[in-house]
Amino acid sequence: xxxxxxxxxxxxxxxxxxxxxxxxxxxxxxxxxxxxxxxxxxxxxxxxxxxxxxxxxxxxxxxxxxxxxxxxxxxxxxxxxxxxxxxxxxxxxxxxxxxxxxxxxxxxxxxxxxxxxxxxxxxxxxxxxxxxxxxxxxxxxxxxxxxxxxxxxxxxxxxxxxxxxxxxxxxxxxxxxxxxxxxxxxxxxxxxxxxxxxxxxxxxxxxxxxxxxxxxxxxxxxxxxxxxxxxxxxxxxxxxxxxxxxxxxxxxxxxxxxxxxxxxxxxxxxxxxxxxxxxxxxxxxxxxxxxxxxxxxxxxxxxxxxxxxxxxxxxxxxxxxxxxxx
Amino acid sequence: xxxxxxxxxxxxxxxxxxxxxxxxxxxxxxxxxxxxxxxxxxxxxxxxxxxxxxxxxxxxxxxxxxxxxxxxxxxxxxxxxxxxxxxxxxxxxxxxxxxxxxxxxxxxxxxxxxxxxxxxxxxxxxxxxxxxxxxxxxxxxxxxxxxxxxxxxxxxxxxxxxxxxxxxxxxxxxxxxxxxxxxxxxxxxxxxxxxxxxxxxxxxxxxxxxxxxxxxxxxxxxxxxxxxxxxxxxxxxxxxxxxxxxxxxxxxxxxxxxxxxxxxxxxxxxxxxxxxxxxxxxxxxxxxxxxxxxxxxxxxxxxxxxxxxxxxxxxxxxxxxxxxxxxxxxxxxxxxxxxxxxxxxxxxxxxxxxxxxxxxxxxxxxxxxxxxxxxxxxxxxxxxxxxxxxxxxxxxxxxxxxxxxxxxxxxxxxxxxxxxxxxxxxxxxxxxxxxxxxxxxxxxxxxxxxxxxxxxxxxxxxxxxxxxxxxxxxxxxxxxxxxxxxxxxxxxxxxxxxxxxxxxxxxxxxxxxxxxxxxxxxxxxxxxxxx
Numbered sequence: 105x106x107x108x109x110x111x112x113x114x115x116x117x118x119x120x121x122x123x124x125x126x127x128x129x130x131x132x133x134x135x136x137x138x139x140x141x142x143x144x145x146x147x148x149x150x151x152x153x154x155x156x157x158x159x160x161x162x163x164x165x166x167x168x169x170x171x172x173x174x175x176x177x178x179x180x181x182x183x184x185x186x187x188x189x190x191x192x193x194x195x196x197x198x199x200x201x202x203x204x205x206x207x208x209x210x211x212x213x214x215x216x217x218x219x220x221x222x223x224x225x226x227x228x229x230x231x232x233x234x235x236x237x238x239x240x241x242x243x244x245x246x247x248x249x250x251x252x253x254x255x256x257x258x259x260x261x262x263x264x265x266x267x268x269x270x271x272x273x274x275x276x277x278x279x280x281x282x283x284x285x286x287x288x289x290x291x292x293x294x295x296x297x298x299x300x301x302x303x304x305x306x307x308x309x310x311x312x313x314x315x316x317x318x319x320x321x322x323x324x325x326x327x328x329x330x331x332x333x334x335x336x337x338x339x340x341x342x343x344x345x346x347x348x349x350x351x352x353x354x355x356x357x358x359x360x361x362x363x364x365x366x367x368x369x370x371x372x373x374x375x376x377x378x379x380x381x382x383x384x385x386x387x388x389x390x391x392x393x394x395x396x397x398x399x400x401x402x403x404x405x406x407x408x409x410x411x412x413x414x415x416x417x418x419x420x421x422x423x424x425x426x427x428x429x430x
Numbered sequence: 431x432x433x434x435x436x437x438x439x440x441x442x443x444x445x446x447x448x449x450x451x452x453x454x455x456x457x458x459x460x461x462x463x464x465x466x467x468x469x470x471x472x473x474x475x476x477x478x479x480x481x482x483x484x485x486x487x488x489x490x491x492x493x494x495x496x497x498x499x500x501x502x503x504x505x506x507x508x509x510x511x512x513x514x515x516x517x518x519x520x521x522x523x524x525x526x527x528x529x530x531x532x533x534x535x536x537x538x539x540x541x542x543x544x545x546x547x548x549x550x551x552x553x554x555x556x557x558x559x560x561x562x563x564x565x566x567x568x569x570x571x572x573x574x575x576x577x578x579x580x581x582x583x584x585x586x587x588x589x590x591x592x593x594x595x596x597x598x599x600x601x602x603x604x605x606x607x608x609x610x611x612x613x614x615x616x617x618x619x620x621x622x623x624x625x626x627x628x629x630x631x632x633x634x635x636x637x638x639x640x641x642x643x644x645x646x647x648x649x650x651x652x653x654x655x656x657x658x659x660x661x662x663x664x665x666x667x668x669x670x671x672x673x674x675x676x677x678x679x680x681x682x683x684x685x686x687x688x689x690x691x692x693x694x695x696x697x698x699x700x701x702x703x704x705x706x707x708x709x710x711x712x713x714x715x716x717x718x719x720x721x722x723x724x725x726x727x728x729x730x731x732x733x734x735x736x737x738x739x740x741x742x743x744x745x746x747x748x749x750x751x752x753x754x755x756x757x758x759x760x761x762x763x764x765x766x767x768x769x770x771x772x773x774x775x776x777x778x779x780x781x782x783x784x785x786x787x788x789x790x791x792x793x794x795x796x797x798x799x800x801x802x803x804x805x806x807x808x809x810x811x812x813x814x815x816x817x818x819x820x821x822x823x824x825x826x827x828x829x830x831x832x833x834x835x836x837x838x839x840x841x842x843x844x845x846x847x848x849x850x851x852x853x854x855x856x857x858x859x860x861x862x863x864x865x866x867x868x869x870x871x872x873x874x875x876x877x878x879x880x881x882x883x884x885x886x887x888x889x890x891x892x893x894x895x896x897x898x899x900x901x902x903x904x905x906x907x908x909x910x911x912x913x914x915x916x917x918x919x920x921x922x923x924x925x926x927x928x929x930x931x932x933x934x935x936x937x938x939x940x941x942x943x944x945x946x947x948x949x950x951x952x953x954x955x956x957x958x959x960x961x
Contacts, residue, residue: 138835139842140836140840144837144845144878145836145840147880148840148881149479150478153554153879153880153881154557154879155876155882157554189614192470193471194471195619203634203635204634204635262670267670274671274674275664275671276636276662277636280462280636280637280639280658281631281637281639281656376664376667377664378636378663378667380633380635380636381635385635391836391837392837
């Protein structure tokens with residue numbers, strides 16, 4: 105890595121601080137604007153709790169302090185990377201997140217891998233046969249997948265692959281209560297990963313296929329493609345090594361921007377497939393006014409998204425040597 | 431002088447067990463169940479929410495166990511007990527040789543510690559059960575004496591595993607005890623109990639595995655090797671897992687009602703609404719009695735008459751319940767007034783009552799408008815709200831529906847008191863003094879207290895009856911007081927009783943021995959076995 109890149113990375117990491125602070129503030133305000141607090145919900149869930157009991161809960165978790173003070177306490181803790189204790193779950197927020205983060209990352213990385221690989225290939229294939237029946241089929245299917253709600257697609261995939269054909273498990277991340285060798289465990293997890301990753305990835309594959317096709321057509325019109333063809337390069341090489349590499353940049357840009365979106369999408373998918381990731385935790389935290397947990401998850405996910413975007417920017421330089429990081 | 435000893439009863443029940451052919455119960459195997467959401471802790475001290483109570487009651491026990499729908503107390507960790515004549519001294523003899531999951535002996539000190547330092551201050555119903563305890567004495571390692579300030583008629587029902595779990599003193603650090611960090615103590619995630627099962631693995635978001643406690647005090651028990659909880663957040667996915675046999679049991683209505691009805695018809699499945707009598711979930715429309723027109727009892731009675739409860743149960747809830755007759759569920763053999771008739775459905779009379787009350791229909795047929803809220807627990811509650819809107823329209827009441835999530839709902843109903851009516855449900859629990867009194871006694875009109883008297887309903891006569899019932903032992907006299915209370919509440923209609931909800935359980939036919947008492951899913955399952 106050269107000096108310029110190091111400085112670029114450093115600068116981007118510094119940008120994390122205001123981003124995270126802004127996210128924390130915004131979410132604090134939003135969740136405090138919603139009526140009701142976590143003590144009410146906890147007491148409500150327990151049933152037949154007295155008013156005194158509810159107030160004790162509020163005291164225990166500092167929910168009785170003035171709002172400004174609660175905010176200061178929170179920011180002060182965040183500065184020392186202490187995410188606090190979840191009011192509803194009554195466990196350290198960091199533990200709750202770290203328990204589930206790996207599963208979500210695995211699902212996201214696989215899904216985006218599936219999406220880019222299949223989206224790009226289909227886009228290239230469609231562009232090479234522009235106007236032909238292959239192009240038409242790919243375009244129509246992509247449009248259909250794009251328009252299908254992901255959770256419904258997931259349920260249909262379960263019905264087909266898991267109930268009808270009995271080929272793939274309907275949910276979960278691994279077989280339960282079986283001692284497996286690391287290799288067998290990896291295979292088992294992969295087996296469980298197929299349907300959720302496919303469900304989450306297909307939507308993005310559809311977008312990338314359409315984007316890649318348009319981008320390829322644009323590149324095809326440029327002079328260096330005419331040059332490559334004039335040199336007598338086979339059409340396959342023209343498409344994949346010359347056109348595709350250049351056409352890839354918009355896809356990479358979009359993929360980078362969509363990482364946050366992908367994390368949001370995984371909430372639904374994780375619920376449908378009982379995938380033990382962050383998704384469900386976000387949903388519950390929001391429902392239960394679990395401020396600490398929600399802010400913790402948003403903190404971690406914003407860090408993940410910012411870091412992923414940084415990676416994308418670095419990837420640009422590799423794909424296109426004309427881009428340098430200043 | 432002892433007036434009650436249950437040792438003979440226990441011997442008799444053991445004898446009864448011996449009569450069942452020995453090959454009936456099988457040892458070994460795994461029972462997998464699913465419930466949503468995932469528990470947040472392994473002890474009901476942390477929270478008594480259903481998912482926690484389900485799993486914690488396999489790990490922790492209390493002094494007694496309970497038999498039958500009437501929840502008759504039988505020996506558990508206490509081998510026997512005596513009650514003094516003035517009903518203010520309860521002496522329990524502990525079973526000897528019981529050990530915690532970590533091998534250390536279970537003693538009377540643990541009982542005293544659990545009740546005084548853990549259950550009373552931190553359990554959500556701790557003060558309800560043990561608020562009258564003046565002192566707990568432990569003359570020796572296997573004797574515990576509770577001295578009460580005044581008699582508590584339901585005291586012997588306090589010793590359920592979910593209500594007063596016994597926890598080891600040595601499981602808490604001195605710092606956790608000194609700073610009162612009981613609810614977040616390490617043991618809440620890493621349980622050490624005396625129960626038939628102990629924690630083997632908890633993979634958050636995925637599953638929990640409990641394994642048999644090899645040194646459990648009941649000889650030959652538990653039958654199962656493992657109890658597994660699978661976390662399946664999506665309702666349809668849970669139903670699929672049950673249908674495919676990947677999950678053996680979906681307890682406490684953890685499947686959508688439509689799925690329970692569908693799966694219950696399969697030859698491989700058993701669907702049951704039994705085993706919840708000790709919880710007694712009951713649903714009503716909570717009505718704000720503060721202002722007109724709902725402050726008029728005739729209006730509330732008319733609304734009650736406008737509802738076809740049979741249709742409500744069958745269509746909206748897929749038959750998973752029973753029309754309510756009053757505040758106490760009919761499955762409660764000790765307190766329900768069996769003479770009560772079902773609440774009527776009579777649109778003509780409803781219209782007449784509203785006319786008499788002075789609310790004539792306007793030009794568009796509307797008498798007045800109301801806003802309804804509903805408990806945000808899923809689609810059935812939404813559909814019920816839509817159904818009620820239709821029925822009330824027929825008697826000239828126009829209803830607008832307002833949707834809130836749980837946090838917003840709790841605040842609007844119990845803190846702001848800013849509502850007309852809302853669907854709601856609560857539990858009778860093992861005694862109506864615990865479960866029913868709370869919602870109707872006028873001293874419980876407290877801003878911010880969830881599931882309290884949000885209606886602003888005041889009836890001094892009723893308050894006095896509640897106080898009287900709270901001091902009487904179960905028997906004809908107490909039953910009479912409860913009958914009076916039920917009659918008053920049916921007449922005054924501070925809330926409109928709708929339905930005895932049923933917690934429906936659905937399980938694979940390979941599972942046996944699940945339903946044993948009024949809190950079957952909150953029992954230890956040591957007698958459950960699989961084919």
